[in-house]
Amino acid sequence: xxxxxxxxxxxxxxxxxxxxxxxxxxxxxxxxxxxxxxxxxxxxxxxxxxxxxxxxxxxxxxxxxxxxxxxxxxxxxxxxxxxxxxxxxxxxxxxxxxxxxxxxxxxxxxxxxxxxxxxxxxxxxxxxxxxxxxxxxxxxxxxxxxxxxxxxxxxxxxxxxxxxxxxxxxxxxxxxxxxxxxxxxxxxx
Amino acid sequence: xxxxxxxxxxxxxxxxxxxxxxxxxxxxxxxxxxxxxxxxxxxxxxxxxxxxxxxxxxxxxxxxxxxxx
Numbered sequence: 001x002x003x004x005x006x007x008x009x010x011x012x013x014x015x016x017x018x019x020x021x022x023x024x025x026x027x028x029x030x031x032x033x034x035x036x037x038x039x040x041x042x043x044x045x046x047x048x049x050x051x052x053x054x055x056x057x058x059x060x061x062x063x064x065x066x067x068x069x070x071x072x073x074x075x076x077x078x079x080x081x082x083x084x085x086x087x088x089x090x091x092x093x094x095x096x097x098x099x100x101x102x103x104x105x106x107x108x109x110x111x112x113x114x115x116x117x118x119x120x121x122x123x124x125x126x127x128x129x130x131x132x133x134x135x136x137x138x139x140x141x142x143x144x145x146x147x148x149x150x151x152x153x154x155x156x157x158x159x160x161x162x163x164x165x166x167x168x169x170x171x172x173x174x175x176x177x178x179x180x181x182x183x184x185x186x187x188x189x
Numbered sequence: 190x191x192x193x194x195x196x197x198x199x200x201x202x203x204x205x206x207x208x209x210x211x212x213x214x215x216x217x218x219x220x221x222x223x224x225x226x227x228x229x230x231x232x233x234x235x236x237x238x239x240x241x242x243x244x245x246x247x248x249x250x251x252x253x254x255x256x257x258x
Contacts (some may be wrong), residue, residue: 018223025219033211043208047215055222128202147196148203179190182198187190 010066021061025054028071032078035159038149039082039141049085053078072158079141079159086137124187131181135174142167143174 005024012020032053037046056077057064064073135143145156146167153171157164229237244251 021223022216022220025216029211029215034209037206037209041204041206043206043212046206047211050211050215051219051222054219058223125202128198132199132203143199144203147192147199150196175192175195178195178199182190187198 005070007066010064010070014061014064014066016061021054021058024070028074029054031071032074035075036078036082039079039144040085041144045085045089049078049081052084053081056081075159076161079161083137083141086140090133090137127185127187128182131178131185134181135177139170139174139177142170143178146171147175 005027009020009023013024029050033046033050036049036053037043040046040049053074057074060077064070132140132143141160142156145151145159146153153164153167157167160167240254244254
């Protein structure tokens with residue numbers, strides 16, 4: 001994680017100093033962007049979420065405890081924004097994924113063709129993608145970070161501001177739901 | 190299906206992020222957002238309208254409102 005900014009900069013930020021905020025933005029934007037991108041997996045959506053996350057941080061600056069890590073605080077805000085974005089895109093119902101262009105911005109994009117071997121591997125990837133994006137966003141984010149990004153549960157728990165036990169239970173529910181859905185479409189491998 | 194197999198399937202089906210770095214400087218967009226006037230939400234407008242109507246019908250509630258402010 002990024003080096004922590006000095007106390008004076010944080011104090012000025014909490015008092016609404018725009019220059020201090022810009023300095024923090026420039027120091028942390030790369031890290032926050034990369035974090036959001038790991039969740040939403042699409043650059044345009046990640047840029048929007050980055051702006052929203054820093055906006056929420058600026059609005060909530062008075063609640064920031066300057067004795068604690070700014071980077072960790074920002075990461076929690078960014079995670080919440082990313083989850084909100086997944087929820088918003090979930091509300092968009094899109095037609096069958098026959099056309100890649102129909103996937104709304106910010107949704108997980110499917111890769112296709114690598115999920116399995118054989119001529120129907122694209123269809124298989126499509127089914128897995130569908131099962132994954134149909135998970136509730138809170139489960140989807142845990143599954144993304146734990147199963148795809150392979151982050152430690154403690155790091156996920158910190159980013160989501162929940163106990164590690166809750167991460168475990170969400171991960172359990174996510175994998176159970178995925179298995180159920182994939183079994184339903186005939187994938188038993 | 191084992192956890193490892195599930196991970197393998199997911200990694201095969203879900204795209205990696207499409208750009209590791211931002212393609213432009215986002216500070217101008219951030220600064221513009223800071224300059225935006227706060228917008229009233231429907232909830233704010235609804236509450237304001239309800240308070241106005243309540244005060245018009247029950248003017249004596251003004252003291253109650255003043256007390257809570």
